[in-house]
Amino acid sequence: MLVELAYLAATVLFILSLHWMSDPRTARRGVGAGVAAMVIGVAATWARPDIAKHLWVVLPILAAIVPGVWLSMVPLTAVPQRTALSHAFGGLAAGLVGTAKFAYWYGHEPEMLTAFRMGAIGLEVLLGYLTFTGSLIAAAKLQEVKWVPQRPWVYSGQQAVNLGAFGAALVLGVMLVVWPTEPWSPWAFGVLVLLALNFGWMLVMPIGGADMPTVIAILNAYAGLAAVAMGFVLDNKLLITAGALDGSSGLILSIIMCRAMNRSFFNVLFGAFGQAQAKGAAGEQKVYKPETPDNAAAILEQAGSVVVVPGYGMAVAQAQHKVRELYDALKKRGISVKFAIHPVAGRMPGHMNVLLAEAEIPYEDLVEMDEINPEMPRCDVCLVLGANDVVNPAARFDTSSPIYGMPIIDADKARTVFAVKRSKNPGFAGIDNELYFLDKTWMLFGDAKGVVGEVVKHLGDGGR
Amino acid sequence: MLVELAYLAATVLFILSLHWMSDPRTARRGVGAGVAAMVIGVAATWARPDIAKHLWVVLPILAAIVPGVWLSMVPLTAVPQRTALSHAFGGLAAGLVGTAKFAYWYGHEPEMLTAFRMGAIGLEVLLGYLTFTGSLIAAAKLQEVKWVPQRPWVYSGQQAVNLGAFGAALVLGVMLVVWPTEPWSPWAFGVLVLLALNFGWMLVMPIGGADMPTVIAILNAYAGLAAVAMGFVLDNKLLITAGALDGSSGLILSIIMCRAMNRSFFNVLFGAFGQAQAKGAAGEQKVYKPETPDNAAAILEQAGSVVVVPGYGMAVAQAQHKVRELYDALKKRGISVKFAIHPVAGRMPGHMNVLLAEAEIPYEDLVEMDEINPEMPRCDVCLVLGANDVVNPAARFDTSSPIYGMPIIDADKARTVFAVKRSKNPGFAGIDNELYFLDKTWMLFGDAKGVVGEVVKHLGDGGR
Amino acid sequence: MGQVFVLAAAAAQVPASHGTAPLDYVSMLFVFTLATFIGIGVIRRVSRLLHTPLMSLTNAISAIAVVGAIIVAGGSEEYPLYVRVMGAVALFASMTNIISGFLITDRMLKMFRTREGRPGGTAGSGGAL
Amino acid sequence: MGQVFVLAAAAAQVPASHGTAPLDYVSMLFVFTLATFIGIGVIRRVSRLLHTPLMSLTNAISAIAVVGAIIVAGGSEEYPLYVRVMGAVALFASMTNIISGFLITDRMLKMFRTREGRPGGTAGSGGAL
């Protein structure tokens, strides 16, 4: 009885943990509540009368400490890959428990395999293994691992094959639910597992590297639902609630990201966005106006208000600390500095916030896109730092462009625009950017970190 | 099995119903969802296999239609009393079902009276009957029924008697839980019922008429908890969820009201606030500067922005329609008119909003206290209409005053103030109001409806 | 031998509403806690304007006790008369609550109107009392 | 006669986690629906700034599967070896998730700082990697 109450306490703590995440000030208490809930959950389960083999429990936990800590020390830019990898672990765990329970019950307590529980096991295994392989591929794509193609891997009859496999899995599932304890049941189960593993691979491969963050969010939801299915199998309320919380969070995050990228949920999942675009219409050769960091520094000094638009480039170049120096230098001169954060800048939702926070830039100065846009016309200098698609005016009028309709930061409304990027090639969506050819835009070619470092140096010595 | 799913659907609809109440635009859909949920709940219960005596179900429902509709046609000012009365009905229903179940199980299925269920029945009966009598007295106090004293009815050993009775009830409860099926159990149960009825009376009588709205909110929470207890007794999830939703709403509403009145929760319940205060220190006779409605109308015409502070007086005088005419007259002259709504103006939370809404004044012009206060210094004319405590500056500095610390509307910051009230006696908290003696304050003595009517007339004919 | 079997049969398939499994009240506790969390989360978001209608709406919702009343009033067990009468009175009381609660809430809500006229889609009739 | 009794006894007091009463999955469904409502309500309020830490936090929370893994790995029933190994691997995987998930979330949150310095009470160390 006490175990159930402990589960209730753990559930309450999980809810509070997510509740406290609503505000940076209370966020860390949220983590504390989460840890406490997990400890109670594990301790209560361990203390259950029907747990005897303690060695089998202690060893894996001890073994997990080293990889656990190592995985948490990963550099910030690798956060997306790490999350994908741990989703793979989560999916694997759910799948394995489902398979273990089925194998045991089939062999020893067949009467346990009621239709309801068999259905739950089937779901748990399907979701678990699907998340496992899907997340592995997502991690590989994010890590830009060589043999996994970045571009969506599309072949002709793909939809047909997908549907066929899905149908087969469904039929198998129904058969298992109706006759769970037949001699051929374990074989059907095995095939189901293989199909599930295959699904992960089939669903994620055709999705371009760009959409991985959304895919990770969806896989997060699947991992949560797998935990819910496990809860139904083991009649464990804590699993159900925690799984539901995780599932709904994954779902909402992916919806938010899709809306920010202005692309429908299904389009991301099934539409093979990001095929290698036929090169943008060459048309007349647009003119880039290169500029030097010291002139840029001079103009920045005269500016009253500066808005920095960070993008994936800043993350790759790890330029956030240099950006912090620029922020301090400008602030010392009484210049108002704001950071325009586009919801899908970079490769993870909130990716820019974390980077800038890491450079200890106060989060009050990180301004959401919708709040900053109205003020852009009054901004003297807009420094586009490694951002491309999120400031591309094409999204507003060019219906043919893949990012058409995506809300963007109105960098083109600022008085002067400096764009920092290494080369002339396009950004993530592979399309040209009108912004660079406006007469008020000056290009600062080079690595983000280097260029910003130069500018700060010039600001430093030329200081008033 | 289907019945349980129907209960789940009803629960979801109840949650949505409260969710849609978050915004006036979607509020009416909320009522629709609530009705649907109730219909599903009743239908599912009726269709249960163990319900046979249909006549016994149909007759009471039909009989309830007439009083139900009559009770809903009650005039708006009587809304507080109506709500109190229906809480009494709710409490009675919970108490009766608990008693009936106990009587039946005791006589026919004693093994059903497990400790847990006995405890739940005890709680249900205690809460139910307590809410029943408590709400009846609250309704009487609000209706200012003659034989129920408005002023808190306090006698010397009161706390001792209360605690004694409470202790007795507790002991009885424990005894019943331990020996639910003893020959003397029904007697113990009877005494418990009487004690519960007595509690309602003892708890509510010593609370002044002023605090009835908070008392109603708390009784609302008790009625909800009684429904939860009934859910535990009958192992019915719909009762538990709906009861929990109602209970938490009652709780939060009373906390909000206490905070708005800046008085602690317990102080309202137990502190006998509002004893007939020794008359305010007479000191030098303060000077009221009476004014006439036509002068007031002249000054109003020159005003650029007018803020109306409605209070209990406007509700009593049913002046909201006249106020609407004033609103239109001023608006026609391009004068900005806003209504400053104090959270506890009147006698019910949101009482003023409902009255002004009834007069079809657009709710965008009803401004919360915290939003209007910063703008008060720029307000040309502040028309205090039957409000007293909510605009009494004493709350800011006079620590001895009972309303000390209560956030108020800064009417005294406006350029000119007109205060409409019938006489010189104090408001609800029985204390003098400094506002009336400021040199910029002019008194418009008379009934709110009459005075406003006069002003509108003068505005009308003297129109530019 | 007979009773044992009867007992077993009774225990095995007694309708759940009667023979609750020992652990069942824990799941009830779970449902109660989660529902309270939802309640607090949802009520906090109700706009101040609507506090009075909210009170009458939750009052109507608390009349869910009608479910218990139906079980007592219409129960197939041979309830003694006075028990069934109690059930009927409870049913009458909560039904009145439901009808009056929802009606008055709707009446109050109909009065809230934005500047351009009727809030929400329904082209309700005039708001007069 | 013996079996009947045994059956009755078994049915009567089998630990709930095994012989779930037929109606039990409905209460599980209830718990699932309510939890999802809470999830949606709570997640919607998480500030945009914290979406990345939120993802790693919920990832750690989804590692609640560790409970299932412990039941399999440490179960007193005589599980065949390969089943117990599966449980151990699952336990290892979800434990790694828990440790890395909570640690990295905390690391990221420590970086968020208001102008006057450390957010929240804890006087954490410098935010450097």
Ligand SMILES: NC(=O)c1ccc[n+]([C@@H]2O[C@H](COP(=O)([O-])OP(=O)(O)OC[C@H]3O[C@@H](n4cnc5c(N)ncnc54)[C@H](OP(=O)(O)O)[C@@H]3O)[C@@H](O)[C@H]2O)c1
């Ligand atoms: N954040 C998310 O959750 C998320 C999720 C899904 C999809 N996306 C997609 O990702 C894109 C994000 O747009 P974005 O503007 O942030 O990035 P982007 O469009 O991918 O552009 C990155 C820019 O940075 C430049 N760059 C790369 N490395 C650099 C370095 N070391 N120094 C300086 N510049 C460098 C690149 O130009 P050079 O190569 O010439 O230097 C490129 O123009 C959007 O299309 C969005 O739809 C984001």
Ligand SMILES: NC(=O)c1ccc[n+]([C@@H]2O[C@H](COP(=O)([O-])OP(=O)(O)OC[C@H]3O[C@@H](n4cnc5c(N)ncnc54)[C@H](OP(=O)(O)O)[C@@H]3O)[C@@H](O)[C@H]2O)c1
């Ligand atoms: N709203 C709630 O939920 C709630 C709950 C609990 C307590 N309360 C308490 O109620 C009080 C509300 O304050 P309030 O300013 O709204 O009202 P108030 O302080 O009670 O004052 C009402 C004023 O209206 C005047 N008045 C009465 N009838 C009138 C009529 N027919 N025409 C013109 N004037 C009339 C009265 O003066 P004359 O008699 O001289 O005319 C009195 O000055 C606060 O103290 C609050 O703490 C409210």
